[in-house]
Amino acid sequence: xxxxxxxxxxxxxxxxxxxxxxxxxxxxxxxxxxxxxxxxxxxxxxxxxxxxxxxxxxxxxxxxxxxxxxxxxxxxxxxxxxxxxxxxxxxxxxxxxxxxxxxxxxxxxxxxxxxxxxxxxxxxxxxxxxxxxxxxxxxxxxxx
Numbered sequence: 001x002x003x004x005x006x007x008x009x010x011x012x013x014x015x016x017x018x019x020x021x022x023x024x025x026x027x028x029x030x031x032x033x034x035x036x037x038x039x040x041x042x043x044x045x046x047x048x049x050x051x052x053x054x055x056x057x058x059x060x061x062x063x064x065x066x067x068x069x070x071x072x073x074x075x076x077x078x079x080x081x082x083x084x085x086x087x088x089x090x091x092x093x094x095x096x097x098x099x100x101x102x103x104x105x106x107x108x109x110x111x112x113x114x115x116x117x118x119x120x121x122x123x124x125x126x127x128x129x130x131x132x133x134x135x136x137x138x139x140x141x142x143x144x
Contacts (some may be wrong), residue, residue: 011037011122015083016112018043019075023082026127031090040119041083043075044111046103056118063111064100071098 015036017023029040045066078135079096087094101111 007036012110012119013037013039013123013125014042014116014119014121015039015125016042016044016073016108016115017079017083019078023127027083029084029125030092031086034087034092035090037085037092039092040097040115040121041064041079041087041094042097042099043079044103044108045075045098045100048102063114066098066100068096071096099123 011034013030015026015030017026047064075098076096084094085095097115099111099115101107103111112124112126115121
């Protein structure tokens with residue numbers, strides 16, 4: 001259309017979320033910016049090192065998709081309350097993905113990047129935890 005009101009194509013948006021209250025800012029951003037898009041909500045469940053042995057250099061551990069029927073009801077309730085109900089209220093199409101992955105300080109970022117590549121995501125939106133310098137040193141950050 002010549003008047004500039006041409007609809008843009010739907011984007012694929014990845015929203016990695018966790019079980020903290022940090023998701024509120026992220027969800028508010030999505031509600032304001034993702035109308036007409038498909039939002040993929042990603043939650044990563046950790047696989048403890050002890051359950052798979054020591055992670056050896058050069059060995060890749062796959063992401064394990066958790067079937068919807070096997071997602072813990074408490075986790076789904078948390079996602080619904082903190083994220084999904086807001087997307088629904090705004091009329092934003094979404095899909096929930098729960099994956100298991102061997103997690104440590106750097107691997108959450110690896111999961112998010114790999115998942116974004118698989119989705120061919122146009123946008124990956126994340127919030128940073130409000131940690132102090134010492135906590136960030138020991139706990140790391142997936143957003144950096």
